[in-house]
Amino acid sequence: MALRIIKSNRPGGFTLVELLLTIFLVGVLAALVLGRFQNSPQARVRACYVNKGNIEVQVQLWYRQKASWPANNLSDIGGDVDYFPDGLPACPVDSTAYTLDPATHEVTGHSHGG
Numbered sequence: 001m002a003l004r005i006i007k008s009n010r011p012g013g014f015t016l017v018e019l020l021l022t023i024f025l026v027g028v029l030a031a032l033v034l035g036r037f038q039n040s041p042q043a044r045v046r047a048c049y050v051n052k053g054n055i056e057v058q059v060q061l062w063y064r065q066k067a068s069w070p071a072n073n074l075s076d077i078g079g080d081v082d083y084f085p086d087g088l089p090a091c092p093v094d095s096t097a098y099t100l101d102p103a104t105h106e107v108t109g110h111s112h113g114g
Contacts, residue, residue: 041093044092044093045093045112047092048091048092048093048110048112049110051089051091051092051098052098052107052110054089055074055088055089055098055107056106056107058077058083058084059074059077059100059105061083062077062083063105069100069105070100071100072099072100072101072102073097073099073100074088074097074098074099074100091110093110093112096109096110098110
């Protein structure tokens with residue numbers, strides 16, 4: 001029995017339409033998966049801790065550059081676009097404002113049980 005080899009004039013690889021369709025499908029799946037995790041309570045708690053850390057870093061930077069601590073309600077540093085270009089974030093869990101402990105100069109509250 002002889003094998004018959006069929007030659008195609010089409011070069012190897014994928015067409016642009018095939019690649020675009022694959023990228024589109026992967027994007028849709030990623031959006032579905034990420035959307036599910038972004039709105040989870042655990043994700044919001046983690047985002048709160050990230051916000052706290054970012055604020056504490058900026059407070060330390062403020063202190064080093066200005067030789068004084070920002071206001072406990074963070075009104076001065078929150079309004080300075082050099083420190084928070086998009087404005088001071090609010091807690092993603094309960095939308096409350098972040099404040100500083102006057103003794104330790106760390107962000108207060110926001111433990112969210114975790």
